[in-house]
Amino acid sequence: MTDKGAMFLFINNGQQVCEVKAFQEEFRSWFIGQTVQEDGRLLYVTPVDPLFLVLYYLMKADKEQGKFQPVEQIVVDEEFPSCNLLLQCTLVEKSLHHVTEEKEIGSKKFYRYSKEKTLAWLKKKVDQTVKVLKDSDVCVGGRTQSANFVRIKQESDVKEGKLRLSRYLWIL
DSSP states (O other): OOSOOOEEEEETTTTEEEEEEEEOOTTOOEEETTEEESOOOEEEEEEEOHHHHHHHHHHHHHHHTOSOBOHHHHSOOSSOGGGGGGGGOHHHHHHGGGTEEEEEETTEEEEEEOHHHHHHHHHHHHHHHHHHHHHTTOOOOTTOOOTTTOSOOOHHHHHHHHHHHHHHHHHO
8 A cells, every 4th residue: 555646436326446547658649530649548447446445544544543433534535535435335334344343332333443354354355366366277377488388387386376466466
């Protein structure tokens, strides 16, 4: 996690969050109809679990105060005031228990970041990614070669490579 801003797109009435990235090279253009679009940037969106974005605010609040608070008081950012849109995602409300300790007083819920729960949740995410990579027969070992030219896959290399790749993907 970094303190750098990024661009996100809320779709499906704010229920899904996607990160917007730009692929840009110096000498790229697009032909559109009979014209040439000189700005060759290619924008693409990737779905993101919104809990990853909320996690930043939970960790920040824990460092600053370390106490139980309503999530509306935790997910606040002067630089990115639209961050409160994350709380409209039903996935966030359903998933907060994976990374927080919760207390309920009356009808109000209070949350505090839990490092232990977060690590368990991240481990589960990594294990799921490893399973998908394995089931998809993605070759990611330390000695990765084109899958067309691999005669014998060494199981230990493949397992270690998939684990390393899945950790890398979730750390981003």
